[in-house]
Amino acid sequence: xxxxxxERPAETMxxxxxxxxxxxxxxxxxxxxxxxxxxRANQTVLDIVTWIQRHAEPALAYRFACRVGVCGSCAMTxxxxxxxxxxxxxxxxxxxxHLRIEPLRNLPRLKDLAVDMxxxxxxxxxxxxxxxxxxxxxxxxxxxxxxxxxxxxxDAGIECINCGVCHAACDVVAWNxxxxxxxxxxxxxxxxxxERDGGKRTVLDAVSQGGGCHSCHSHGSCxxxxxxxxxxxxxxxxxxxxxxxxxxxxxxx
Amino acid sequence: xIEVRLYAAQRLSAMILAPLVIVHLILILLAxxxxxxxxxxxxxxxxxxxxxxxxxxxxxxxxxxAPIGLRNVIREHTGWRGExxxxxxxxxxxxxxxxxxxxxxxxxxG
Numbered sequence: 001x002x003x004x005x006x007e008r009p010a011e012t013m014x015x016x017x018x019x020x021x022x023x024x025x026x027x028x029x030x031x032x033x034x035x036x037x038x039x040r041a042n043q044t045v046l047d048i049v050t051w052i053q054r055h056a057e058p059a060l061a062y063r064f065a066c067r068v069g070v071c072g073s074c075a076m077t078x079x080x081x082x083x084x085x086x087x088x089x090x091x092x093x094x095x096x097x098h099l100r101i102e103p104l105r106n107l108p109r110l111k112d113l114a115v116d117m118x119x120x121x122x123x124x125x126x127x128x129x130x131x132x133x134x135x136x137x138x139x140x141x142x143x144x145x146x147x148x149x150x151x152x153x154x155d156a157g158i159e160c161i162n163c164g165v166c167h168a169a170c171d172v173v174a175w176n177x178x179x180x181x182x183x184x185x186x187x188x189x190x191x192x193x194x195e196r197d198g199g200k201r202t203v204l205d206a207v208s209q210g211g212g213c214h215s216c217h218s219h220g221s222c223x224x225x226x227x228x229x230x231x232x233x234x235x236x237x238x239x240x241x242x243x244x245x246x247x248x249x250x251x252x253x
Numbered sequence: 254x255i256e257v258r259l260y261a262a263q264r265l266s267a268m269i270l271a272p273l274v275i276v277h278l279i280l281i282l283l284a285x286x287x288x289x290x291x292x293x294x295x296x297x298x299x300x301x302x303x304x305x306x307x308x309x310x311x312x313x314x315x316x317x318x319a320p321i322g323l324r325n326v327i328r329e330h331t332g333w334r335g336e337x338x339x340x341x342x343x344x345x346x347x348x349x350x351x352x353x354x355x356x357x358x359x360x361x362x363g
Contacts (some may be wrong), residue, residue, distance in 0.1 A: 177330040208254040215256075215325075243257045244264075 016041060019094060021048055023060065024102040027109045032100070033057070045085035045093065046074050049101065062113035064231075069227065072163030076113050077102040082168035083220065084227040104168040106181075120164050123180045129187035129204040132199025142196045157186045157235050159228050166222035166232055177248035178211030182222035182232035185213050189235030192242060204243055213239040259321050266318035273311045298360040305361040312353030320346040 019039045022032040035052050046064055053060040064074035069087040076085050078093050079100050090099065107115040124130075135142070144151050166182040167173055173181045181189075188207050191197045207213045213236045222232040245251075284293070298304045321340035325332050327342075 009295045172329070178334075196348055205254065212256060214260040240260065243254070244261055246255070247257045247261055 002040075017097070019048065020089065020098045020113040021052065022098075022100045023049070023052060023113065025060075025112055026080050027111060030109075030112075039090065039094075039097070043090045044089045045076070045078050045083065045090060045099065045101065048090060049076075049085065050097065060113070061111040066070075070161060072161035075104055075163040075165045075168070075227075077104060077168065079173045082225050083167040084163050084165060087227065104164055106170070106173045106230060107164065115164075117164060119184070120162075120167055120181070121182040124187055126206065126209075127180045127184035127188045127212075128199060128203040129184050129191065131191065131194075132197050132202065134196065134198035144195055148195075150193045150195055153235075153238065156231070157190045157230055158222075160186055160230060161228060163227060165225050166230075167228055169221040171219060171221065172215055172217055176211060176215060179215045180207065180211055180213075182216075182236065185216070186230060186232040186235045188213075189232075189238055190238070204239070204246060207239050208243050213243065254329075257325065259324075262317055263321040265313040266321075269310065269314040270318055273307065273314065276307070277311065295360060301361060305357055308357045309354070312350060312357060316346045316350035319349060 014073045016123075017039045019037045021035045021037050022037060024030055025033045035056050037048050037051055037056075046067060049060070049062050053062065062074070062076070064086060065071040065081045066073070069084060072084070074085045075082060076210075078085065078088060079095060079098075081093075082104055083093070085101075093099070101113065103109050103113050103115045107117065107120060110116050125233075146152075146155075160183060162183065164183065166186075169181075170182055172179050185207060188203050191203050192200045197203075216233070218233055218237065220233050223230075223234075227230065284297075287293070323345065324338060324342045327338050
């Protein structure tokens with residue numbers, strides 16, 4: 001089905017022709033549906049999807065919230081690569097005026113462009129990716145030097161927005177259902193470097209199970225695709241190093 | 254933590270194998286220079302504790318390294334997981350060690 005839009009909701013945008021857009025419809029046994037969408041200056045991929053839903057196909061399912069690269073909700077596969085669509089300019093990813101938009105890889109499809117993020121967050125929990133407090137509200141605040149090596153290592157990975165792009169980009173996630181994935185392991189790395197966290201041993205045990213950090217092949221797809229420029233591969237290498245030191249020092253089982 | 258131990262064993266065996274493989278390859282290049290015969294090989298290896306130790310370590314490292322790597326490949330690219338693949342890989346390790354050890358005995362003692 002080809003649909004051509006006629007409305008111009010934003011006067012400040014200038015039209016520069018049209019785009020041919022293929023969008024995945026349905027679940028696993030779905031198909032691509034074609035749309036012709038007005039191409040405007042500074043248009044993002046999320047703008048395209050929103051235009052289609054508002055002007056051509058109201059039943060199109062997709063997920064977004066903040067539209068400014070903070071919430072991590074709108075990741076999709078665009079021309080074969082996982083991307084945060086709200087900060088991805090069409091001009092940088094369209095090939096000969098063509099876009100193919102699919103749901104993220106490695107997660108169960110729900111409908112159209114929406115995937116079920118449950119397995120993604122379950123793996124965060126399996127990696128003990130949550131803070132393990134050691135103090136009560138009556139204790140004084142911890143004093144952590146921002147320049148300490150451990151805090152800097154934690155800071156380097158702390159800005160993850162949970163978008164799932166690295167999870168979709170990772171071949172090991174595709175091969176091994178048990179693999180915790182770059183995002184969960186990156187979170188584990190920030191925790192073992194957080195001096196306030198009391199669960200270092202628990203976290204290292206969790207990431208040493210089958211499908212833990214030792215399954216990573218260091219391909220670096222997570223680093224290549226992370227929209228906020230994090231380096232989960234470095235954190236996973238750090239976890240491998242830390243568990244190895246624990247084994248050799250007799251600190252791990 | 255079995256995964257950490259396997260990870261450590263594979264890295265350690267790789268570190269041992271790397272220089273041994275290089276020496277082995279250089280040896281092959283030098284050995285074929287004058288024409289490769291069984292007599293020449295046996296002349297070098299028979300009764301040699303040095304070559305027995307060299308290839309003994311080689312076989313042991315390979316018997317540790319290969320099954321761990323193959324286990325990962327099988328688990329990632331086939332549906333075979335769990336105890337079955339672990340037992341099969343232990344069997345492979347033993348097989349490599351026995352066959353390699355038999356070959357060493359044949360050229361050093363035999």
